[in-house]
């Protein structure tokens with residue numbers, strides 16, 4: 001039977017540390033601000049943005065929300081980003097993805113000042129991550145690493161398999177595991193022997209975006225199973241990329257959805273915003 005890695009408990013610890021440092025900075029007259037930009041009315045994005053605002057209030061940051069209509073042009077969005085780049089109250093800028101199809105996401109990411117890029121999506125920050133010399137880590141992979149560290153799981157020399165190769169999760173996740181001396185395999189939709197590769201993993205990270213994609217026969221006895229998925233079922237319930245019930249008895253450790261990686265992502269965003277303010 002698996003031990004549950006509780007993202008709510010671990011994220012609360014991270015946020016408490018951020019709050020403590022934020023309170024200290026406030027006594028020196030320094031306040032911290034995060035700008036969150038959302039374009040259109042994607043319901044999932046709306047939930048994420050609300051959670052980010054709530055977390056800002058918890059740790060004592062100011063949050064500046066910019067909710068723009070779906071028809072916003074790329075030029076208008078870039079203009080807002082440039083304005084936020086120059087705004088001294090704003091330490092971190094987050095443009096919620098995905099953006100409407102008529103907007104080039106890369107153009108937007110490339111316009112965010114790298115030292116305010118608390119998502120760590122700008123190519124300059126991605127380059128720093130590749131080299132292993134970074135100040136910001138992308139929030140979801142960083143949250144996973146924090147969960148592993150706080151659970152006492154050392155990945156050094158372990159077989160770690162990441163399913164998914166997105167710029168936001170899969171690729172940086174693999175890089176962070178590699179920096180900790182794991183042997184890393186990245187699997188994706190063209191991978192031929194997926195089941196065989198996964199069932200050799202000591203640590204299996206699922207970032208596929210398909211509900212219950214990881215079945216029990218893909219999990220090695222005693223493996224650490226990390227579920228980055230956040231899928232909405234037809235009945236409205238949230239469901240991860242891992243078949244949690246089926247894998248629970250086989251895994252050594254498992255993260256639930258909700259209450260696993262999700263809260264960690266937000267806690268790491270708060271940590272990045274604090275880092276930006278301190279710099």
Ligand code: GUN
Nearest residue numbers: 094095096097098119139
């Ligand atoms: N959409 C899904 N995850 C993320 C994230 O971590 N940051 C941003 N900006 N958009 C997202």
